[in-house]
Every structure is written in C-alpha cells, then in structure tokens.
Amino acid sequence: MRRARxxxxxxxxxxxxxxxSTNTSSSGASTSGGPTEANTGKVNMLSAVDPKEGKTIxxxxxxxxxxxxxxxxxxxxxxxxxFEQDVKIxxxxxTLDLAMLPQPGGLPDLVATGxxxxxxxxxxxxxxxxxxxxxxxxxxxxxxxKHYEIPTNINLKSMIWxxxxxxxxxxxxxxxxxxxxxxxxxxxxADGGTPWCxxxxxxxxxxxPATDWMEDIMLRTAGPDTYDKWVKHEIxxxxxxxxxxAQDFGSVMFHPNYVLGGAANTASLAFGDAPLPMFDEPPxxxxxxxxxxxxxxxxxxxxxxxxYDWFPFPSMDTEGGPLFGGEVMMAFRNAPEVKDALTRFSxxxxxxxxxxxxxxxxxSPNLQVSDDCYADQILKDSADVLRQGLxxxxxxxxxxxxxxxxxxxxxFWTGMIKYMQQGPxxxxxxxxxxxxxxxxx
Amino acid sequence: MTTAATQExxxxxxxxxxxxxxxxxxxxxxxxxxGALAIPVGTFYLLWVTFDLLRRGHASRAIVVLVAIVIxxxxxxxxxxxxxxxxxxxxxxLREGVRPWVFVGPALVLLxxxxxxxxxNTVLLSFKDAHSKTFVGLDNFKFVFTDESMLRAIRNTLxxxxxxxxxxxxxxxxxxxxxxxxxxxxxxxxSVIFLPLAISFAGAAITWRLVYSFRPQGFGSNIGLLNGVxxxxxxxxxxxxxxxxxxxxxxxxIMVWMQTGFAMVxxxxxxxxxxxxxxxxxxxxxxxxxxxxxxxxxxxILPTIVVVTTYMVINALKVFDIVFVMxxxxxxxxxxxxxxxxxWFFIGGNYGRGAAIAxxxxxxxxxxxxxxxxxxxxxxAIR
Numbered sequence: 001m002r003r004a005r006x007x008x009x010x011x012x013x014x015x016x017x018x019x020x021s022t023n024t025s026s027s028g029a030s031t032s033g034g035p036t037e038a039n040t041g042k043v044n045m046l047s048a049v050d051p052k053e054g055k056t057i058x059x060x061x062x063x064x065x066x067x068x069x070x071x072x073x074x075x076x077x078x079x080x081x082x083f084e085q086d087v088k089i090x091x092x093x094x095t096l097d098l099a100m101l102p103q104p105g106g107l108p109d110l111v112a113t114g115x116x117x118x119x120x121x122x123x124x125x126x127x128x129x130x131x132x133x134x135x136x137x138x139x140x141x142x143x144x145x146k147h148y149e150i151p152t153n154i155n156l157k158s159m160i161w162x163x164x165x166x167x168x169x170x171x172x173x174x175x176x177x178x179x180x181x182x183x184x185x186x187x188x189x190a191d192g193g194t195p196w197c198x199x200x201x202x203x204x205x206x207x208x209p210a211t212d213w214m215e216d217i218m219l220r221t222a223g224p225d226t227y228d229k230w231v232k233h234e235i236x237x238x239x240x241x242x243x244x245x246a247q248d249f250g251s252v253m254f255h256p257n258y259v260l261g262g263a264a265n266t267a268s269l270a271f272g273d274a275p276l277p278m279f280d281e282p283p284x285x286x287x288x289x290x291x292x293x294x295x296x297x298x299x300x301x302x303x304x305x306x307x308y309d310w311f312p313f314p315s316m317d318t319e320g321g322p323l324f325g326g327e328v329m330m331a332f333r334n335a336p337e338v339k340d341a342l343t344r345f346s347x348x349x350x351x352x353x354x355x356x357x358x359x360x361x362x363x364s365p366n367l368q369v370s371d372d373c374y375a376d377q378i379l380k381d382s383a384d385v386l387r388q389g390l391x392x393x394x395x396x397x398x399x400x401x402x403x404x405x406x407x408x409x410x411x412f413w414t415g416m417i418k419y420m421q422q423g424p425x426x427x428x429x430x431x432x433x434x435x436x437x438x439x440x441x
Numbered sequence: 442m443t444t445a446a447t448q449e450x451x452x453x454x455x456x457x458x459x460x461x462x463x464x465x466x467x468x469x470x471x472x473x474x475x476g477a478l479a480i481p482v483g484t485f486y487l488l489w490v491t492f493d494l495l496r497r498g499h500a501s502r503a504i505v506v507l508v509a510i511v512i513x514x515x516x517x518x519x520x521x522x523x524x525x526x527x528x529x530x531x532x533x534x535l536r537e538g539v540r541p542w543v544f545v546g547p548a549l550v551l552l553x554x555x556x557x558x559x560x561x562n563t564v565l566l567s568f569k570d571a572h573s574k575t576f577v578g579l580d581n582f583k584f585v586f587t588d589e590s591m592l593r594a595i596r597n598t599l600x601x602x603x604x605x606x607x608x609x610x611x612x613x614x615x616x617x618x619x620x621x622x623x624x625x626x627x628x629x630x631x632s633v634i635f636l637p638l639a640i641s642f643a644g645a646a647i648t649w650r651l652v653y654s655f656r657p658q659g660f661g662s663n664i665g666l667l668n669g670v671x672x673x674x675x676x677x678x679x680x681x682x683x684x685x686x687x688x689x690x691x692x693x694x695i696m697v698w699m700q701t702g703f704a705m706v707x708x709x710x711x712x713x714x715x716x717x718x719x720x721x722x723x724x725x726x727x728x729x730x731x732x733x734x735x736x737x738x739x740x741x742i743l744p745t746i747v748v749v750t751t752y753m754v755i756n757a758l759k760v761f762d763i764v765f766v767m768x769x770x771x772x773x774x775x776x777x778x779x780x781x782x783x784x785w786f787f788i789g790g791n792y793g794r795g796a797a798i799a800x801x802x803x804x805x806x807x808x809x810x811x812x813x814x815x816x817x818x819x820x821x822a823i824r
Contacts, residue, residue, distance in 0.1 A: 085787040261657025405790035417772035
C-alpha cells in the first residue's frame with residue numbers, strides 16, 4: 001500500500017521530466033553560420049499575392065524550378081489575403097518558414113518577435129548578395145547589424161497609364177513635365193472629357209494609393225535628399241516641404257473638373273475598379289496613376305500597347321527619379337531546406353520565370369536577370385526605367401513602406417483618406433495628426 | 442510519510458466520522474494535485490511524442506489528423522480510466538478526497554493554461570512598450586482614454602451596447618408575441634427571421650456591403666440595393682458607409698438583423714411556457730390584450746429577457762467582424778473597441794496599446810457578468 005501511494009507523484013514527475021526534455025531538444029540555441037535544424041521536407045512560403053496569381057506562381061515557377069529540381073523538400077506558396085496580420089501570428093507561433101513581405105517597413109517588428117533568422121546566421125555571403133541585389137536593397141533589412149531579407153520583386157510606382165488608341169486619335173502627346181501634364185488635363189477638360197480616374201479604397205489598407213501619389217510629388221518637389229529625411233523622420237511630417245507636396249496633390253484631386261466622380265468619392269472607390277472607365281468608348285477618363293501591377297485589374301480584352309500604355313510620372317521642380325515598392329523575403333527557420341529554397345527563389349532561374357508568366361507584373365531586383373525574361377514590352381520598359389533610376393541613384397523606395405507601421409500602414413493611409421473626404425483646408429491639421437502619431441522610440 | 446502511516450489504522454470504515462488528521466490532509470492535497478495534473482500532462486506528453494514521431498517520418502496530413510482524433514479521445518479516456526484505478530489503490534481515508542480532483546482537475550488546469558495565464562500576461566503586456574520590452578507605466582492606458590480615435594471607438598461601442606440589444610430584443614419580443622397568435626405558418630415565419638443567425642458575422646457583413654454598395658458617377662451602374670431604391674426615386678446615389686455618424690447605425694442594423702431571430706426564438710419559447718390559466722384568468726377578468734402583454738406576459742418572461750439582453754450586450758461589446766469587414770474605420774469614424782484592439786496588435790504593431798485596450802474591454806465585461814450571475818442566484822433562491 002505504501003508503495004502505491006508513492007506511485008502517482010513519481011509517475012507524474014517522470015512524465016513531466018520526459019515532456020520537458022523532448023521539448024528543449026528540438027528548439028536548441030542557434031550557433032552562427034549555417035542551418036541548425038533538421039530537414040523536414042517541407043517549406044511554406046507566406047505571401048500577399050492574390051490566390052489566382054499564387055496558383056500560377058506555384059505551378060509555373062515553384063514546381064518546375066524548385067520542387068522538381070531537387071528531391072529533398074517541396075515548397076508550397078500560401079497566398080494570404082490577410083497577410084499583415086497572419087505573418088505576425090505565424091512568426092510568433094513558429095509555424096512559418098519563409099514570408100514575402102510586401103512592405104519592408106514591417107520588418108523590424110517581425111525581427112523583434114525573435115523568430116526571424118538573419119542571413120548571417122543561415123550562412124549567406126552578404127558581400128555576394130550585395131553584388132547581386134545592390135547594397136541599398138540589402139540595407140533595407142538591417143536590424144542591429146544583421147541582414148534579415150533578400151529582395152524578390154520590385155513594383156515600379158511612378159507610372160501614368162492612358163488609353164493609347166483613343167489618346168493618339170484625340171491628338172494628345174505624352175507630357176514630360178508637371179506643367180505639361182496639367183496643360184494636358186486642361187485640354188482634356190476643354191474637349192469635354194474628364195482627365196483622371198482615382199480610387200483609394202483597399203478594404204483594411206485603404207489609402208495606400210494616395211500615399212503613393214504624395215510620395216511621387218514629394219520626391220519631385222522637395223528632391224531626393226529631403227525625401228530621405230522625411231522617411232527617417234529627420235524633418236517632421238508637418239514640415240512645409242510635405243505641406244507643399246500635399247497641396248500640389250490636392251490641386252489635382254480637388255480641381256472641380258479633373259477627377260471622375262470627385263475627390264470625396266475616391267475614398268470609397270476600390271483601387272482596382274478605378275481604371276476601368278478608361279476602357280469605355282469614349283473613355284470616361286484618360287489618365288490613371290498606379291504601379292506596374294495594375295494591368296492585372298484591366299479588362300481581359302484590353303491589349304497592352306494598343307488599348308493602353310504608360311508614361312513615367314513627369315518631373316516637377318527637381319528631376320525626380322522613379323518611385324518603387326518592393327517585396328522582400330524573410331526566413332523564420334534555420335534549416336537547410338529553407339536556406340536552399342531562399343537561395344533558389346532569389347536566384348536567376350526563378351527570378352527570370354517570375355517575370356515571364358502571363359499576367360506577371362514582377363520586376364526582378366536580381367541584377368543578373370536579363371530583359372528577355374519579361375512577359376511583355378510594358379514590363380521590359382518599366383524594368384529599364386527602374387534600372388536607370390537605381391544606377392543613377394535617383395530612384396527611391398516607397399516612403400510609407402519604410403516608415404514605422406503606426407504611420408506607414410496607419411495614420412498616413414487614414415490621413416490621406418480624410419484629406420480626400422474633408423477637402424483642401426483640412427491638410428494642415430491632418431499632417432499635424434500624422435506627426436503626432438509617429439512612435440517616439 | 443510516517444505520520445500518514447501511523448494514522449492509517451484510524452481510518453477504514455469510520456473515516457467519515459473522525460475528522461482527518463493533518464498529515465492526511467497534506468497527503469490528500471498532494472495526491473489531489475498530482476491526480477489533477479496527471480491527465481493533462483499525460484495527454485500532452487502522449488500527443489507530443491506521437492506528433493514528433495509522425496513529423497520525423499513525414500506522415501501525410503490525413504494520418505496525423507486520424508492519430509490526433511484517436512489519441513485525443515480514446516487515449517484521454519484510457520488515461521482517466523487508469524488514473525481512476527490508481528486512486529482505488531489509495532487507502533480509504535484518502536481515496537474519496539482525491540478522486541474529485543482527478544476529474545475536475547484537468548478542466549482547472551486547462552482553464553488556467555488557456556484562460557488565466559493569458560489574462561495575466563495581457564495585463565503585464567499592457568504596461569509595456571510596443572515591443573513588450575520595457576515597462577512604460579500607465580502610458581498605454583493614457584492613450585486609450587485620450588486618443589481621439591479611441592474615444593470615438595468607446596463612444597461607438599457604447600452605442601452598439603445600448604442600441605443593438607434594445608432594438609433586437611424589442612423586435613424579437615414583438616415577433617414572438619405576434620407569431621404566437623398566428624393560426625398557421627408560425628414555424629415558417631419564425632424560420633425566416635431566425636435564418637440570418639446561421640450566417641457568420643463576416644459573411645453577413647459581406648452580404649450587407651452589397652446592400653450599401655456605392656459607385657460614383659462614371660464607374661458603372663450602382664448595384665447596391667439601397668442605392669437602387671434611391672435612384673428609383675429619382676435621387677442621386679449615396680455613399681452610405683461614409684455618412685458619419687449615421688454609418689454607425691447602418692452597421693448596427695446588420696447585427697440587429699442577425700440577432701433578432703435569436704431573441705425571438707428564446708422569448709417565444711418562454712411565452713409558450715406561460716401557463717394558459719393565468720392568461721385566460723386575466724382575459725376573463727376583462728384585461729385588454731395590451732394589458733395581458735404588459736402585466737402578464739412581460740413580467741413572467743422577464744428573467745428570459747434579462748438573459749437574452751445580457752448575451753446581446755456582451756456580443757455588442759465584442760463586435761469586430763462587421764466593422765472590420767466594412768473597412769476604412771478611422772476615416773469613416775466607425776471604430777469600435779475590439780476593432781481598435783486588433784488594429785493596434787496586428788496592424789499598428791503596438792502590443793502595449795493592443796493589450797491595454799484588451800484589459801479595458803475585459804474590465805468592461807465584468808459588471809455585466811456580475812449582474813448576470815447575481816440575477817441568476819436570485820432566481821435560484823426564489824425557486
């Protein structure tokens with residue numbers, strides 16, 4: 001009987017001890033340089049691309065280039081409509097291998113969760129990566145002296161789209177300066193048309209297309225140096241330079257005849273629906289400023305180079321370079337197959353094929369990828385403009401994507417929506433509010 | 442050990458009569474604790490080992506799920522069985538003191554792991570900075586009660602808590618009373634009203650987004666139901682969801698639409714449980730139908746009304762999906778507290794603020810719960 005009484009606590013103690021020991025063995029501390037975990041045969045890749053494009057990437061790029069090229073593991077792309085939230089949850093839960101971050105501004109927060117693995121720890125050669133992708137792009141992901149990302153996609157943002165056939169028929173010419181662009185807008189109004197189609201609604205992320213407008217103008221009125229200071233908060237958000245840019249933006253948006261449907265309604269118009277009137281006969285609008293991915297939202301029947309084409313956002317006070325956004329890939333598990341998948345995904349073969357599938361709008365940040373990879377002339381041209389901008393040093397990364405999340409995906413987005421709804425006089429108060437929301441640390 | 446052993450002869454058949462000595466109480470506590478822990482820990486260990494094995498062997502997902510179900514149900518049953526048998530081996534003095542813990546314990550352990558621990562951790566986080574590194578005192582709470590958008594969220598949530606239960610319960614009560622008098626088709630009528638409850642909040646919100654849909658002139662025809670009516674009356678279409686402060690009411694309508702059916706079904710059941718004699722006696726005494734409703738039906742089913750209302754108040758306090766799906770909350774002024782919590786946790790990247798909002802929300806629920814429990818106790822006392 002005495003023995004029996006001892007039995008339960010003893011059994012429990014053994015069970016607890018056993019549970020603890022298996023627990024610690026699989027999450028061992030990482031030593032520098034090289035994978036520390038065993039191959040599990042599967043790599044997941046979380047991404048914000050839409051599910052349709054995700055399937056295309058899986059079947060036309062990942063399966064042939066990675067999954068069939070080796071037999072150690074398979075990569076599975078997860079297209080997640082709720083990426084911003086899920087990536088944080090999964091990073092903390094430890095169920096994430098690779099994540100394609102559409103906004104590098106969120107990177108420090110993810111590193112702060114403690115589960116992100118630096119490229120140094122995985123055994124990557126940073127010097128070589130800097131040659132392949134350019135130092136500025138690699139520097140986007142530096143936290144506490146370690147690199148945490150490899151760029152995998154660029155969007156050219158400074159693009160103005162127009163209905164080419166109607167545009168040529170009406171005798172309009174592509175403007176080279178802001179003044180010419182405004183003159184063209186006036187001409188279109190005089191001819192009885194409406195120049196601009198604008199839509200800023202994007203569900204939980206509403207407002208981002210408006211911040212892109214602001215950034216393009218800021219880069220061209222204040223110049224790249226002031227732009228950089230703005231991004232790093234070395235000048236306040238309510239600085240006169242920012243106010244000027246916002247007012248120039250407002251001069252287009254609040255002009256009584258420029259914007260189809262009026263400025264206030266842009267806040268409730270989905271950004272993907274906004275360019276559609278451009279394809280009406282006659283066109284409901286003639287100009288649409290949006291990044292290189294927007295043709296995915298055009299009608300299926302519209303042909304590139306015939307029904308639509310684009311020109312770069314024109315220069316203003318200064319010769320502004322192209323504005324670009326980009327996606328970077330982060331790793332969250334230090335295992336050999338994760339490293340291999342990351343290497344292959346950012347490598348020439350995959351990057352070339354990513355620009356080659358029908359409907360792709362992906363420009364590769366890998367400098368070894370040749371122009372021949374791209375699916376169409378539009379993508380080729382945008383890659384050219386970007387390369388020139390990057391080489392001359394005038395290209396700038398999307399400011400809101402670099403600012404802290406509270407501003408870049410919060411008050412800046414909301415502020416621009418409020419600006420549209422409340423009218424030109426509200427801007428000073430809105431900029432003051434955004435300045436107040438900048439995190440102190 | 443020795444104390445327990447020397448006390449043993451005193452036990453046996455007369456254990457209930459004799460108060461258990463100190464040593465036995467200690468043993469009972471320790472054994473109870475062990476018993477309480479044995480099952481959760483055992484289950485965890487069992488699942489851990491099997492999954493580890495399966496993961497290493499690259500098992501297919503179907504097998505993993507199957508194993509989880511088999512071990513999760515049959516394994517846990519066996520564990521209960523085994524631990525119960527072990528309790529039988531204990532001396533009679535201890536046996537019946539330990540046994541309840543073996544059965545209640547696992548629930549308590551799981552409750553503390555999944556409920557108590559997160560609450561404590563959230564409270565801790567609410568006093569720390571955005572990345573939960575340093576303590577910042579009451580800064581996050583200061584933010585909750587000074588930020589313009591947060592104050593609007595609190596105001597809006599109060600509106601939800603008052604208007605939604607009021608409207609849903611009132612309409613539910615009216616429907617229940619009227620449906621009760623239908624000669625035919627009561628089931629059909631009630632089913633139609635009850636139907637929206639089967640839809641998830643997010644699904645309902647997406648449906649209603651089509652009702653409120655708006656497109657500016659030049660962007661195609663308006664497909665929204667409401668704007669269809671407005672245009673039919675010869676007016677210009679309206680962007681419903683940006684009409685502050687009315688847009689808050691438009692969102693509340695969705696929840697009322699969903700919850701009225703629930704209120705109706707529960708209240709209808711309560712009405713049917715009222716003894717016919719009372720109602721008939723009132724009618725014979727010459728009471729009008731309104732008087733019967735006012736003085737007989739409502740007072741009799743009051744406890745049910747209270748329970749339904751509390752349920753709805755808490756639901757309204759937690760509302761998130763509807764507001765989130767409709768989007769643009771800050772610019773439209775439709776923020777609610779739970780939505781701000783998610784916003785700051787996952788979009789704003791500030792865990793401190795997110796946790797502080799969670800704590801405020803948690804504290805706000807307490808009075809409702811206390812009131813509910815107290816009412817429930819009073820009911821029990823009367824019975």
